Amino acid sequence: MDLDFTAAERDFRAEVRAWLAANVPRNLPSMNTPAGFQAHREWEARLADARLSVVSWPEEYGGRGASLVEWLIFEEEYWAAGAPGRVSQNGIFLLAPTLFAYGTEEQKAGFLPRMARAEDVWAQAWSEPEAGSDLAALTSRAVRTDGGWLLHGHKTWSSRAAHASHGFGLFRTSGEGRHRGLTYFLFPLRDVEVRPIAQLDGEPGFAELRFDGVFVPDSGVLGAPGEGWRIAMATTSSERGLTLRSPGRFLATADRLVELAAGADPALADRAARCWLDAEAYRLQTYAVARRIASGRDLGPAASLGKVFWSELDLRMHTLALELLGERAAATPWFDGFLFALAGPIYAGTNEIQRTIIAERVLGLPR
Amino acid sequence: MNFAFTDDQLALAATVRDLLAAQGPGLLAERRGPAWARLAELGFFGLLVPAEHDGLGLRLADVVLALEETGRACLPGPVVETAVAAPFLLGGPELGKLATGALCVTLVQPGSGLAVDADVADLVVAWPRAAGRDAVRLTPHPGTDPGRRMFEASFDGEAVLLPGSAVPALRRATVATAAQLVGVARWLLDTSVAYAKVRTQFGRPIGAFQAVKHMLADVAVAVEFAAPLVYRAALAVDCSEATADRDVSGAKAAAGEAAVLAARTALQVHGAVGYTHELDLRHWLARAWSLAAAYGGTAEHRARVREAVAGVPRWP
Ligand SMILES: Cc1cc2nc3c(=O)[nH]c(=O)nc-3n(C[C@H](O)[C@H](O)[C@H](O)COP(=O)(O)OP(=O)(O)OC[C@H]3O[C@@H](n4cnc5c(N)ncnc54)[C@H](O)[C@@H]3O)c2cc1C
Numbered sequence: 124m125d126l127d128f129t130a131a132e133r134d135f136r137a138e139v140r141a142w143l144a145a146n147v148p149r150n151l152p153s154m155n156t157p158a159g160f161q162a163h164r165e166w167e168a169r170l171a172d173a174r175l176s177v178v179s180w181p182e183e184y185g186g187r188g189a190s191l192v193e194w195l196i197f198e199e200e201y202w203a204a205g206a207p208g209r210v211s212q213n214g215i216f217l218l219a220p221t222l223f224a225y226g227t228e229e230q231k232a233g234f235l236p237r238m239a240r241a242e243d244v245w246a247q248a249w250s251e252p253e254a255g256s257d258l259a260a261l262t263s264r265a266v267r268t269d270g271g272w273l274l275h276g277h278k279t280w281s282s283r284a285a286h287a288s289h290g291f292g293l294f295r296t297s298g299e300g301r302h303r304g305l306t307y308f309l310f311p312l313r314d315v316e317v318r319p320i321a322q323l324d325g326e327p328g329f330a331e332l333r334f335d336g337v338f339v340p341d342s343g344v345l346g347a348p349g350e351g352w353r354i355a356m357a358t359t360s361s362e363r364g365l366t367l368r369s370p371g372r373f374l375a376t377a378d379r380l381v382e383l384a385a386g387a388d389p390a391l392a393d394r395a396a397r398c399w400l401d402a403e404a405y406r407l408q409t410y411a412v413a414r415r416i417a418s419g420r421d422l423g424p425a426a427s428l429g430k431v432f433w434s435e436l437d438l439r440m441h442t443l444a445l446e447l448l449g450e451r452a453a454a455t456p457w458f459d460g461f462l463f464a465l466a467g468p469i470y471a472g473t474n475e476i477q478r479t480i481i482a483e484r485v486l487g488l489p490r
Numbered sequence: 491m492n493f494a495f496t497d498d499q500l501a502l503a504a505t506v507r508d509l510l511a512a513q514g515p516g517l518l519a520e521r522r523g524p525a526w527a528r529l530a531e532l533g534f535f536g537l538l539v540p541a542e543h544d545g546l547g548l549r550l551a552d553v554v555l556a557l558e559e560t561g562r563a564c565l566p567g568p569v570v571e572t573a574v575a576a577p578f579l580l581g582g583p584e585l586g587k588l589a590t591g592a593l594c595v596t597l598v599q600p601g602s603g604l605a606v607d608a609d610v611a612d613l614v615v616a617w618p619r620a621a622g623r624d625a626v627r628l629t630p631h632p633g634t635d636p637g638r639r640m641f642e643a644s645f646d647g648e649a650v651l652l653p654g655s656a657v658p659a660l661r662r663a664t665v666a667t668a669a670q671l672v673g674v675a676r677w678l679l680d681t682s683v684a685y686a687k688v689r690t691q692f693g694r695p696i697g698a699f700q701a702v703k704h705m706l707a708d709v710a711v712a713v714e715f716a717a718p719l720v721y722r723a724a725l726a727v728d729c730s731e732a733t734a735d736r737d738v739s740g741a742k743a744a745a746g747e748a749a750v751l752a753a754r755t756a757l758q759v760h761g762a763v764g765y766t767h768e769l770d771l772r773h774w775l776a777r778a779w780s781l782a783a784a785y786g787g788t789a790e791h792r793a794r795v796r797e798a799v800a801g802v803p804r805w806p
Contacts, residue, residue: 124492124493124494124495124496124499124551124721124725125491125492125493125725126491126493126722126725126805127491128491129491132491192491374804378804381799381800385800385801389793389796392796392800393789393792393793393796395796396792396793396795396796396799397743397792397795399795399799400719400740400743400744400792400795401715403719403740403804404715404716404718404719404744405715407493407718407719407721407722408714408715408718410491410493410718411493411494411718413491413493414491414492414493414494415494418494425714428710428711428714428715431707431711432711432714432715475700475704477707478703478704478707478708479700479703479704479707481707481710481711482697482703482704482706482707483703485707485710486679486683486706486707486710487683487687488683488686488687488695488697488698488702488703488706489687489694489695489697489698490698
């Protein structure tokens with residue numbers, strides 16, 4: 124057992140740190156405004172030019188074939204440098220792992236390099252007005268037609284969809300029951316009716332999507348028709364676990380929180396120290412998980428342990444920051460961060476659903 | 491980067507676990523009883539003793555999982571003091587005796603001034619003095635845990651002065667206590683889950699109720715994220731890293747908190763029968779409370795983390 128980085132890993136960290144120090148843009152407008160969306164895409168293209176946008180992908184798709192540990196190092200440096208949020212996150216962190224596992228060569232070659240540069244930005248279209256936690260209750264459907272499918276239905280809460288170019292989502296292709304007969308589709312948003320929805324901060328961070336016979340060719344089906352649920356579940360463990368929200372982001376927040384709490388009342392500073400320690404615990408647990416994954420084991424339902432932990436840690440940190448800042452908080456990035464942290468226990472499967480998964484599938488309690 | 495235990499480290503833990511499980515419930519009643527003797531035969535008390543004194547010369551990270559098992563089994567007696575602290579306090583001739591398991595040692599706690607299980611110890615250390623039990627006047631002090639009795643120790647008779655520093659021993663004892671707390675928490679979680687599967691009310695196992703599920707899920711989360719801090723602290727102490735004191739305090743605070751949550755939840759899940767002497771559960775509850783207070787309580791260690799992190803960059 125050790126926690127030592129190899130010489131190559133240390134060099135990689137140094138390269139990333141130096142590049143970010145020279146290149147990170149300051150004060151980009153919100154990625155959910157038209158100008159901010161463009162600015163964030165340009166930033167992704169610069170990252171891609173340095174082969175830093177998707178380090179863990181194979182080189183042919185724009186990555187470096189980096190190991191899991193190197194990817195964690197990248198994330199630590201990225202967030203410590205105060206770099207912008209990733210406008211392409213739902214594509215590169217949620218869809219891409221699924222494309223690598225189930226996509227055809229043509230799909231991978233067609234979608235991944237453009238995704239890596241944010242030439243295409245992908246939105247996740249899973250939730251529906253009547254299918255939130257109970258995703259398998261979804262009713263949007265796809266009807267067979269010549270050379271492809273026609274999509275019908277109503278999706279909602281689709282992050283980035285207000286400005287994105289593509290979507291990925293589940294549609295019913297037969298009436299065989301809740302989890303069966305679902306198919307995973309990849310489609311341009313061009314022909315979809317998009318209604319932006321303002322989030323708590325007032326910006327249209329997600330959107331409602333209406334499909335009225337939108338044509339998708341057979342090449343837009345990921346995996347086999349009817350296999351959608353199984354394929355989608357492969358994405359959820361990336362979403363809950365270490366790809367979407369790696370420790371780096373929370374380590375950086377915790378470090379800033381400790382600075383903010385310096386000199387504060389010891390009771391408040393103690394809470395900051397506890398957050399600092401929890402971020403460290405998440406990092407260490409992730410290094411242990413990375414080891415398990417590298418030796419071929421699947422993360423499985425244990426991803427839910429991490430999801431509960433990081434989302435509640437993030438909210439505790441931002442809540443404390445607001446207490447420390449008082450009425451002046453809204454003028455600082457902590458307030459936007461607080462609004463964002465509030466969503467953590469809701470998206471990627473609510474924390475109530477995660478606790479039930481932990482109880483039933485990690486601890487083995489009866490359903 | 492390989493933050494995982496080796497096969498040897500896992501095998502040692504499994505051996506200790508099996509040995510203690512084979513003792514049955516009688517283990518809970520006897521401080522320095524048959525379980526202690528079995529562990530001594532195994533060489534448990536010499537794990538950290540240097541090889542030139544007939545020990546195995548292992549590092550804390552090698553044995554931290556085995557220590558966790560002594561917590562899971564709720565093994566009574568001055569285990570941490572004898573197996574973990576003493577090898578870093580005592581000199582030559584005592585080390586050899588320690589390795590064979592013939593010498594049982596206790597330590598006067600720097601904070602409370604109380605010595606745990608001094609009545610069964612051969613040697614009482616009140617840093618920097620050490621004396622045989624017969625040379626020390628012991629007065630029982632009320633404690634929370636029947637498996638860890640507390641004593642006031644007055645050194646009236648002859649004592650020897652120990653060389654060096656107490657820091658290496660105290661750091662290790664604190665991490666070992668944190669490891670035991672993780673073991674206690676794991677047992678409490680496993681036992682509560684098992685009970686929730688078989689106890690039925692309203693015609694269903696209580697573990698099918700979401701309120702019960704979510705309480706237990708919170709314990710699983712707390713244990714999952716406390717344990718790596720303990721393992722990391724063991725490494726930091728072994729390598730005398732600059733962050734060692736911070737990491738030790740972080741481990742103790744997180745493990746203490748996880749075990750106390752596990753105890754509180756275990757009692758709630760068991761209902762009234764948990765609140766009695768009819769179940770053995772009470773031994774683990776008491777152990778969670780007594781170890782959480784040993785070698786500095788949660789608040790004290792959290793305050794140390796606070797002081798240590800202000801203005802100091804993270805590793806690496
Ligand atoms: C910021 C943000 C971004 C999002 N981005 C996307 C996206 O890009 N794509 C997408 O498809 N979706 C997205 N979502 C939607 C998200 O996946 C859903 O909000 C989530 O699955 C919960 O569904 P719901 O909102 O309908 O809540 P509901 O399912 O109606 O739940 C409401 C409350 O009831 C509780 N509850 C429900 N069922 C149970 C149960 N069985 N046991 C206990 N409690 C229960 C929930 O925990 C919650 O507290 C996003 C949401 C947010 C907030």
